[in-house]
Amino acid sequence: MASHTAGQQITITSKGRSSTLTLTDDSLRVQRQGEEWQDVQVPYRNVVWSEYVNGSLEISVLAKRGTRKKATKLVLVHLVTEVEEAQTEAVANFINTLTQHSYKGPQTPRRVKVLVNPHSGPGKAVQLFKQKVEPLFRAARCILDVTYTTSRGHATEIARDMSLDAYDAVAVMSGDGLVHEVLNGFAKHKDPMNALRIPIAQIPAGSGNGFSLNLLGLEEGADVSAAALNVVKGRPMKIDLFSFTQGDTRVLSFMSQCVGLMAELDIWTEHLSRFVVGYLTGLIRRRACPIKIQIKVAHLDKNEIYKTFKEARSRALEASSSDTIQPVPATEHSLIANGGSTVSSLPPLKYAGVDHEEDGWISVDKPTLFVYAGKGPYVSKDLMQFPTSLPDDGFIDVIVQERITRKQLLASMDGAVDGEHYWHPQVSVVPMLTRILNSQPSNAGTLL
Ligand SMILES: Nc1ncnc2c1ncn2[C@@H]1O[C@H](COP(=O)(O)OP(=O)(O)OP(=O)(O)O)[C@@H](O)[C@H]1O
Numbered sequence: 001m002a003s004h005t006a007g008q009q010i011t012i013t014s015k016g017r018s019s020t021l022t023l024t025d026d027s028l029r030v031q032r033q034g035e036e037w038q039d040v041q042v043p044y045r046n047v048v049w050s051e052y053v054n055g056s057l058e059i060s061v062l063a064k065r066g067t068r069k070k071a072t073k074l075v076l077v078h079l080v081t082e083v084e085e086a087q088t089e090a091v092a093n094f095i096n097t098l099t100q101h102s103y104k105g106p107q108t109p110r111r112v113k114v115l116v117n118p119h120s121g122p123g124k125a126v127q128l129f130k131q132k133v134e135p136l137f138r139a140a141r142c143i144l145d146v147t148y149t150t151s152r153g154h155a156t157e158i159a160r161d162m163s164l165d166a167y168d169a170v171a172v173m174s175g176d177g178l179v180h181e182v183l184n185g186f187a188k189h190k191d192p193m194n195a196l197r198i199p200i201a202q203i204p205a206g207s208g209n210g211f212s213l214n215l216l217g218l219e220e221g222a223d224v225s226a227a228a229l230n231v232v233k234g235r236p237m238k239i240d241l242f243s244f245t246q247g248d249t250r251v252l253s254f255m256s257q258c259v260g261l262m263a264e265l266d267i268w269t270e271h272l273s274r275f276v277v278g279y280l281t282g283l284i285r286r287r288a289c290p291i292k293i294q295i296k297v298a299h300l301d302k303n304e305i306y307k308t309f310k311e312a313r314s315r316a317l318e319a320s321s322s323d324t325i326q327p328v329p330a331t332e333h334s335l336i337a338n339g340g341s342t343v344s345s346l347p348p349l350k351y352a353g354v355d356h357e358e359d360g361w362i363s364v365d366k367p368t369l370f371v372y373a374g375k376g377p378y379v380s381k382d383l384m385q386f387p388t389s390l391p392d393d394g395f396i397d398v399i400v401q402e403r404i405t406r407k408q409l410l411a412s413m414d415g416a417v418d419g420e421h422y423w424h425p426q427v428s429v430v431p432m433l434t435r436i437l438n439s440q441p442s443n444a445g446t447l448l
Pocket residue numbers: 117118119120121122149150151152153154174175176177178179181205206207208209210
């Protein structure tokens with residue numbers, strides 16, 4: 001039975017129970033009688049789907065239960081109610097307006113290739129996928145193609161052979177290792193540059209999940225439901241990749257590369273606090289790594305770098321709230337003619353194999369504890385190693401850590417959890433171009 005429709009509010013009564021739906025400036029509120037979720041209010045971004053068909057109104061939202069810290073995980077809630085004939089038009093109009101707010105345009109279900117690594121991190125990926133992620137994808141009417149990876153390299157093969165027209169996104173339910181595999185699979189694709197244009201989103205199931213933290217922040221980046229919502233509604237963004245060779249093998253990397261102490265730290269502390277234990281052990285050993293490196297610094301002034309970062313961040317926030325989704329522009333230089341059709345190839349390594357100083361390149365020949373290069377602020381939740389890193393400025397933020405005293409080393413990482421170490425006088429986390437000319441055989445690189 002219709003009771004009233006007042007602008008952005010509608011009340012529907014069905015089987016003696018009423019539901020009132022309200023559109024506020026930035027959220028949808030649903031108040032219902034006799035239901036478990038009696039009063040739900042979510043930002044429009046968290047409206048997964050809304051639809052009115054065959055006399056039934058269906059809205060799926062991601063809502064938070066309670067306000068206590070432990071109770072703030074997002075939960076998928078379905079709001080379903082029958083609508084009587086007399087209200088048909090009012091409900092259809094309401095849903096139309098809601099869709100405009102929540103999707104900023106038509107609701108278009110995405111075609112998603114999903115890769116789930118059953119063995120990533122604590123081993124809960126399959127369970128979480130079935131309980132939280134798949135229901136959300138289904139609610140958003142996504143067209144799914146799910147593969148549970150069976151071995152190391154499986155995701156690389158799938159990405160290498162992927163049909164590029166078949167998917168709008170690849171969702172990687174795993175840690176950073178599987179994202180790395182997908183990227184390197186795309187690099188081996190017969191049309192690599194176009195393969196690399198397919199958006200990749202991580203759903204955090206690994207131990208570090210740095211990529212997800214960098215995309216969505218500390219809270220949402222650790223929440224599988226928020227990350228799944230990003231697959232459903234996120235906007236594609238460009239991220240720089242870097243590339244190097246190991247022997248004859250060319251590798252793409254998307255987050256961080258390290259030689260020396262930090263590389264060992266990752267091995268030692270795989271299942272502990274990734275950072276603290278390993279760093280302290282390395283600090284006691286203070287072993288210099290044999291490395292020959294040349295760098296070309298882009299910016300040195302920390303205040304300037306920070307200002308550039310803040311400006312880029314506010315531009316990105318503004319763009320993300322705008323109504324249009326900008327397509328990722330074609331990378332023209334990578335396109336080559338091939339028998340009448342156009343395919344792409346990876347661009348050649350730009351700074352490979354040069355071993356002399358020229359055009360601003362300088363050699364670092366002091367004993368070096370580690371070289372740590374990265375894209376994106378977080379390496380893991382307890383280490384914001386590159387706090388002013390920008391996703392697509394064409395540079396890698398690099399720390400070349402000389403062999404200073406243990407006391408200085410300890411001080412230089414003070415505040416690294418939230419990036420405060422950036423301001424320490426001993427620390428220079430600066431954007432630069434880097435070429436590692438050689439290092440120990442175990443982690444030899446030719447170029448970043
Ligand atoms: N079925 C499988 N059995 C064994 N290894 C697998 C399987 N599927 C994928 N892998 C491998 O597991 C590796 C590690 O996985 P992943 O990075 O996802 O988790 P993690 O190491 O726990 O997370 P993080 O990298 O965030 O710390 C991947 O590089 C991949 O090659």
